[in-house]
Amino acid sequence: MLDKGTLERLFKTYCKPGFTYAYGTAGFRYKADVLDTVMFTTGVLAGLRSIYMEGRTVGVMITASHNPPEDNGVKIVDPKGEMLEQSWESYATDLANSATQDFTAFSVFLQKLVHELGIDTNAPGNIAIARDSRESGPRLLRAFLSGSRILPNIRITDHGLLTTPQLHFLTSKGNEQQNGPAVDRFFYYKEFLSAWDDITALCGIKSLPYKLEIDAANGIGAPRVKEMLSAHKFFDGNFRVVNDDWQTPASLNHLCGADYVKTNQRLPHGIQAKNDCPRICCSFDGDADRIVFYFCDSKGQFRLLDGDKMATLFAKFFQSILSSVNLQESLSLGVVQTAYANGSSTHYIEQVLGIPVTCTPTGVKHLHHEAINHDIGVYFEANGHGTVVFSKKFDEVVSRGLSNRHQSSSTLQSLRLLSKFSNLINQTVGDAISDMMGVLAVLSILGWSPQKWDLEYTDLPNKLVKVLVPDRTVYKTTNAERQLLSPPGLQGKIDALVADYQHARSFVRASGTEDAVRVYAEASTREEADSLASRVSQVVKHNS
Ligand code: G16
The missing domain is CATH 3.40.120 (Alpha-D-Glucose-1,6-Bisphosphate; Chain A, domain 3)
Known part of the structure; x- marks a missing residue:
């Protein structure tokens, strides 16, 4: 580790007191002007994580994704390309919050963490980093790099400007192939x-x-x-x-x-x-x-x-290929959604397609971990964030089938198609470009127009509203975010409102990427969905 004097000088350049960070739905995300401290500490943490993972490359993406231009944030990506393991989210948060106290608190916490995790701070590590096009990106990158410098043997590969899923993919591929072609956006x-x-x-x-x-x-x-x-x-x-x-x-x-x-x-x-x-x-x-x-x-x-329609398209497509090659019993297929999934989509997947659906809290980190329990796990949030993951067993079964000389040509064709689809889809995380190509491929193969795709089921009218509250941290949920535990009494009021409508549903949860509470409502008519969303929003406002 760097000598105390240099470390303290770097610390004082980037770390400011008086802010409390929380690890949100997809990493740290705030107004860019309060992010320097957490960028510095994330530089340290990503280096520690790589050393802990025996030098394998850890990815870091500087982005605030869908948020407005003045926001920014950072996502940490584990060596296989998935989101940072959850136990490390609290290390990242506690390290950042120690740095908002003073240098002593930061160094004491860092020493404790290094000791607890048994990390040799002089060991080698690797970080792959990229950023989106935000104005604050270069400044936050400097803070990050200064943090990572306190560990002397961390090698940084700066990919410059990338999409988030490109960085996830390159992180994973960089770890898989050490001596192959350059792992870059090309x-x-x-x-x-x-x-x-x-x-x-x-x-x-x-x-x-x-x-x-x-x-x-x-x-x-x-x-x-x-x-x-x-x-x-x-x-x-x-x-x-x-x-x-x-x-x-x-x-x-x-x-x-x-x-x-x-x-x-x-x-x-x-x-x-x-x-x-x-x-x-x-x-x-x-x-x-x-x-x-x-x-x-x-x-x-x-x-x-939307994401629900993509989930149903992929689920139906893979189901029909699996049954055409008689693998529907050998390979499990499942869909993972969140509370935002339109009720009609869940009904269609379970009742019409007969495919099991699981509901998790918001955040691809939750959906991904559930989806990998299936041989083909389709996961999409209604907002369009999602992908399909294929298990090791899937790879083995498909390659065994492909090497069987007695297969019919149509079976071989379907098995090849399954295998190629697992390459067309970015399995590390939701990816707009790869999902776009996946959807276009499925529609082209089925010969479907967008109209035909849309007709598979009809969405229940729904409405999503953002409500600004003084303190969103008091909104605690249970049952995959479908019910509020706190503030006390609020869930009862929401239930009473929902009871006034036909086939209605509504829930309230704090956003993990914006300083707001989200209200979702769906009902059998557009007027009812709008009215329910508006009444629930009023109740939330009055309650806060
Ligand atoms: C991130 C997460 C998504 C989540 C979205 C909204 O998306 O990766 O899984 O659905 O935030 O989360 P929340 O409702 O907690 O604000 P992105 O595209 O902004 O990275």
């Missing part, structure tokens, strides 16, 4: 495009069935998706990226992007309401880890195809 493009080429060749698909319009939320997804798809024969000339002004930080997520489209249930700025040519549209969020699709129907009306 490696990412090659991996996913070659899976796409294999699938389209296998299924005889020659072109995209419709034009693709991508709203990139004025974020880093814009240059990355253009760089990836522009020279490709399927996409060149068939896709258009709007809201691609990633170099104007103030425009990030403004009147566009996945969160805007999903929450407001309307088209983003820059995409016209028309249906004059076969077209499918989609919106990424600011760091391209979420995607929602949509189209305009024959009356020019906006129709949303």
Whole structure:
């Protein structure tokens, strides 16, 4: 570790007193001007985590994803590409909060942590880091790098500007292959495009069935998706990226992007309401880890195809392939959702498809851990954040099937398709670009239009409202966030309101990425869903 004098000097440059940090739904996320301290301590923590994981690369993404431009944050990624193990979230939080006291509190806590975890601070470690396009990114990167410098043998690979899922993927691949080709964003493009080429060749698909319009939320997804798809024969000339002004930080997520489209249930700025040519549209969020699709129907009306619709599309698709090769008993298929999943989607998956559904708290870290209990685990939040994960057993069963010389050609074709799909999907985390290609591949194979996809089931009308409260930390939930434990008495009032409506549901929870409480309501008509959301919001406001 650095000598005490240098360490104290670095500490004093970056760490400020008087703020309490909490590890949220996806890491630390606040207004950028209060983040220097936690960026510095995250530099230390990521280095410790890598040493603890025997030098394997730990990923770090500086982003506030769907949040407004003045926010920023940091997500720590474990060596396999998934979110930081939960027991380390409290180390990260306690280290940051020790640094908001004074240098002595910080060094005492750090020594204690190092001792408890048995970490040799001089051992080698590796960190892969990237950031989104926010203005505060370079400053926060400097704070992070200074923190990581206190451990002398940490090697940093700075990937510059990436989407969050690219960083997750590169972290995982960097750990898998030590001596292969450079693991950079061009490696990412090659991996996913070659899976796409294999699938389209296998299924005889020659072109995209419709034009693709991508709203990139004025974020880093814009240059990355253009760089990836522009020279490709399927996409060149068939896709258009709007809201691609990633170099104007103030425009990030403004009147566009996945969160805007999903929450407001309307088209983003820059995409016209028309249906004059076969077209499918989609919106990424600011760091391209979420995607929602949509189209305009024959009356020019906006129709949303959100995370629930993606979950059902993938679940149905994989179910039909599994049964075509008679593997439905050998390989388990399951869907993971959160309380925000539309009741109609859950009903459709359980009752129509007959596939089990599990509900977890919000945050892909929760959904991911549940999904890996299945051989094919489909997980999506309604907001468009999600992916599909495939087990080791899946790989073994599929490759055993592929090496069986007695298989029929149609069985071999289906097994190859399953195998290639597991390469087209970014299994580390929700990924707007990879999910987009996965959905386009499924729709092309099935020959489905967006209209046909939409008709699989009809969403119950729903409404999501943000309520500002003096202290969101008093909102504690249970039962996968579907019921409030605190403030006392509030759940009873919500239940009484819900009882006034047909097929209604409502819940309240504190956001883990914004300083607000979220109110969700669904009911059998649009008027009822709006009315219930508004009445529950009023009760929350009066209660606070
Ligand atoms: C993050 C998480 C998502 C979560 C979303 C909203 O998304 O990764 O899993 O759904 O925040 O969380 P909350 O309701 O707690 O604010 P992103 O895209 O912002 O990283």
